[in-house]
Amino acid sequence: xxxxxxxxxxxxxxxxxxxxxxxxxxxxxxxxxxxxxxxxxxxxxxxxxxxxxxxxxxxxxxxxxxxxxxxxxxxxxxxxxxxxxxxxxxxxxxxxxxxxxxxxxxxxxxxxxxxxxxxxxxxxxxxxxxxxxxxxxxxxxxxxxxxxxxxxxxxxxxxxxxxxxxxxxxxxxxxxxxxxxxxxxxxxxxxxxxxxxxxxxxxxxxxxxxxxxxxxxxxxxxxxxxxxxxxxxxxx
Amino acid sequence: xxxxxxxxxxxxxxxxxxxxxxxxxxxxxxxxxxxxxxxxxxxxxxxxxxxxxxxxxxxxxxxxxxxxxxxxxxxxxxxxxxxxxxxxxxxxxxxxxxxxxxxxxxxxxxxxxxxxxxxxxxxxxxxxxxxxxxxxxxxxxxxxxxxxxxxxxxxxxxxxxxxxxxxxxxxxxxxxxxxxxxxxxxxxxxxxxxxxxxx
Numbered sequence: 431x432x433x434x435x436x437x438x439x440x441x442x443x444x445x446x447x448x449x450x451x452x453x454x455x456x457x458x459x460x461x462x463x464x465x466x467x468x469x470x471x472x473x474x475x476x477x478x479x480x481x482x483x484x485x486x487x488x489x490x491x492x493x494x495x496x497x498x499x500x501x502x503x504x505x506x507x508x509x510x511x512x513x514x515x516x517x518x519x520x521x522x523x524x525x526x527x528x529x530x531x532x533x534x535x536x537x538x539x540x541x542x543x544x545x546x547x548x549x550x551x552x553x554x555x556x557x558x559x560x561x562x563x564x565x566x567x568x569x570x571x572x573x574x575x576x577x578x579x580x581x582x583x584x585x586x587x588x589x590x591x592x593x594x595x596x597x598x599x600x601x602x603x604x605x606x607x608x609x610x611x612x613x614x615x616x617x618x619x620x621x622x623x624x625x626x627x628x629x630x631x632x633x634x635x636x637x638x639x640x641x642x643x644x645x646x647x648x649x650x651x652x653x654x655x656x657x658x659x660x661x662x663x664x665x666x
Numbered sequence: 667x668x669x670x671x672x673x674x675x676x677x678x679x680x681x682x683x684x685x686x687x688x689x690x691x692x693x694x695x696x697x698x699x700x701x702x703x704x705x706x707x708x709x710x711x712x713x714x715x716x717x718x719x720x721x722x723x724x725x726x727x728x729x730x731x732x733x734x735x736x737x738x739x740x741x742x743x744x745x746x747x748x749x750x751x752x753x754x755x756x757x758x759x760x761x762x763x764x765x766x767x768x769x770x771x772x773x774x775x776x777x778x779x780x781x782x783x784x785x786x787x788x789x790x791x792x793x794x795x796x797x798x799x800x801x802x803x804x805x806x807x808x809x810x811x812x813x814x815x816x817x818x819x820x821x822x823x824x825x826x827x828x829x830x831x832x833x834x835x836x837x838x839x840x841x842x843x844x845x846x847x848x849x850x851x852x853x854x855x856x857x858x859x860x861x862x863x864x865x
Contacts, residue, residue, distance in 0.1 A: 433842075433846075436842065436846065437838065437839065437842040440838070440841060440842040440845055441823075441838055441842075442673060444816060444822075444823065444841065445672065445673050446822070446823045446838065447673075455673070455676065455677075458691065459680075459685070459687045459688065459691065465690065465691065465694065468691060468694055468695070469694035469695070470849050470852075470853070471845050471849070472694065472695045472696075472698070473698055474817075474845055474848050474849060474852070475817045476698035476699055476702070477698070477794055477795075477798060477852070478798055478802075478813075478814075478817050478818070478848075479817065479818065480698075480702065480791075480794075480795075481794065481795040481798045481799065482818070484795075485702060485705075485791075486790075486791040486794045486795055487698055487701045487702040487705055487714075487791075488698075488787075488790060488791070488794065488856070489697055489698065489701040489714065489715050489718055490697065491693065491697055491701075491715055491718050491719045491722065492690060492693045492694045492697060494715075494719050495690075495693050495719055495722045495723060495726075496686075496690050496693070498719065498723055499686060499689070499723065499726055502686075502723075502726065502727070504684035504685075504686060505681055505682050505683075505684060505726075505729055505730050506682075506683065506684045507682040507683070507730055
């Protein structure tokens, strides 16, 4: 073995190399003979000190430990950023000799925000795009629709009568004569029936008001009396 | 000194990256000191070896949690002390009531636990002691001074170079030559002992 290499090992034993990742350490790690030299030079120092204090111990468990660790998984720790390393170095508490794992709060907050947005999207979809009645709903809401009589026979709404609101002015008679309860078109009524039935079921399961803001206000006849419609609640 | 590498830190870093060979170097470096510490608790030489091995295995398993705020050997000595105490509890002996000093192995109360080393072990230790003493006496003074200042006084190469008034490279060379000389005298002794063990 080259004496120059052994001299490098000797300096390495004394921590007298400029850089820990220097070639000398790599060479020791690769060469079994240099490993032995590394071991003996450390042993010499221990024995010299042991001889001085009267206690020389001679053990060699390196091979036994190596064999015992062969079945152990290799340790793999993610490389920490320089900021984390600085924080770790400055920490002085007793339990600080522990590698801190990745902080989960950012991930949790992100997942929470994503879940909230998804929930909001679903709710809006359910409320506004149900059965494709987007066009009719504004009409129902804006026109003063009277839910004259809603009869629920298990799942059907009997009739929806729209009456134009008659004001209390002098044109009431004329308006009443021209605004007789009008039957909605059959296709629309069928669609609306199905919608209301589904709405009742939906509102029973998710506790939403759904169409109630549109359907509850009832203007009955020409008078000012207002009564709430009877809405089937068999689904509740 | 500030730009000097910390070999232990580098080796630990390499182990934490999956290099088991780096841990082997740590074992080879510290096994004598760990065994000496454990021998303060446990007298039987075979048990000392077993517990030393166990301490290193425990250290390896705990290394993922080692962040390096304390020196590696301080951390290792704590593990070794606990391993020795646990061993004593396991075999229903009473562990010492006070802690053992990390660096010297002496207890806080100032006494060392008695060890009943085997006659062979005692003889071997005595031979090693005598050989070291004799070799140090016989080697050139500049080699002996450089080595003893390094090993006993813990001086750096730079500090030794100032004391000896010579370049750092010369210090480095002298220390190596002194070690080489000692090693050449002690190696036959160890080989002889290992042969006796086998027989």
